[in-house]
Amino acid sequence: MSDPIQNxxxxxxxxxxxxxxxxxxPDAGNMPRIDPETGLGIVSDVCLKRKVRNYVELSMGDSAGYRIYVQDGVILNDRNREAYVTTGIKLNKKKLPKDEEGRAVTRFMCDNFFDIRTFGAVMTTEVNCGQVRGPVQFCFSDSIDPIVPSEMSITRMAVTNEKDKAAESGRTMGRKQFVPYGLYRMNGFISAPLAEKSGFGDEDLQVLVTSLMNMFEVDRSASHGLMTSRMLFLFKHDSRLGNCRSERLFDLVAARKRCDGAPRSFSDYEIVFDEGALPEGVSVEVLS
Structure with missing residues (x-):
């Protein structure tokens, strides 16, 4: 793995x-999340983090340093225990060892698990490995325009057992929730000082960017419809603490609707970037 990022x-x-x-x-019958005041669609930060984790797991496998800590069905305490077994440090149940030993346990978890090194983790359960504040933070994603959460009735023709087959109709009705179309925007931040503590490096940054641009390609399902990563603006500051406020950079990027009616495709929008107003000491990489 590379050294921690310095920018x-x-x-x-x-x-x-x-x-x-x-x-x-889940609190609204699995309807698409929405801001009730504005009608804008919402995608939570943890939703996108889950997709990043899934992509890294598929693309990196068990490569050294790129295992995934938070996985479906995995017992986290078993993974925490690995740090003690590997380092040879005595496990004091529920308490993190002091000084160098405690830092060694936490460092093992950061070095071996990509999502701990990237997003952080609270590992203070029965097998205490400490707490890591992640250098990478995602905001909620908001749709550019209000969405129309919709649902339709669906019918299952197959039956489960003889009792169902003997029923009058033999059919089961269900509901399917969807958004006809929505373009969403997520803003995020990567802290160099926190990266120095977790070990998040340039190689990790490239894995993160690649994951964001490709994560929907390995997450296909009927419920997700056609989800596509469209554009990513990666702003790099010359310094560790930054050369300007994040909001100043985000204001340089906008999505403008160029159709009169309801948007139904990405071509109904134009992503504009005021590159000439980029502050001194900040560069940008645009991926699409």
């Missing part, structure tokens, strides 16, 4: 969905 970064990421549910709300 601050800011991210502005655009993705869209067509006839799918980008992030269902």
């Amino acid at each position: 601050r970064y800011d991210i502005s990421f655009f993705f869209d969905v067509r006839n799918g549910n980008p992030n269902g709300d």
Whole structure:
């Protein structure tokens, strides 16, 4: 793995969905998340982090330093225990060892698990490995325009057992939630001082960017519809703490609707970037 990054970064990421549910709300019958006051669609930060984790797991496998800590069905305490077994440090149940031993346990977790090194983790359960504040932080994603959360009835023709077959209709009705179309924007931040503590380096940054641009390609399902990563603006500051406020950079990027009616494709939008107003000491990489 490479040395920790020495520059601050800011991210502005655009993705869209067509006839799918980008992030269902279990408290609302799995309807697409929405801001009730503005009608804008919402995708949570943890939703995108999950997709990044899934992509890294598939693309990197068990490569050294790129295992995934938070996985479905995995017992986290078993993974925490690996740090003690490998380092030979005595496990004091529920308490993190002091000084160098405690730092060695936490360092093992950062060095071996990409998502701890990137997003951070609270590892203070029965097998205490400390707490890591992640250098990479995602905001909620908001749709550019209000969305129309919709649902339709669906019918299952097959039956589960003889009892169902003997029923009058033999059919089961269900509901499917979706958004006809929505273009979403997520802003994110990468802190160099926190990267120095977790070990997040340039190679990790490239894995993160690659994951964001490709994560929907390995996450296909009928419920997600057609989800696509469209554009990513990666702003790099010359300094560790940054050369300007993040919001100043985000204001340079905008998505403008260029159709009169309801947007139904990415071509109904234009992503504009005022590159001439880029502050001194900041460069940008644009991926699409």
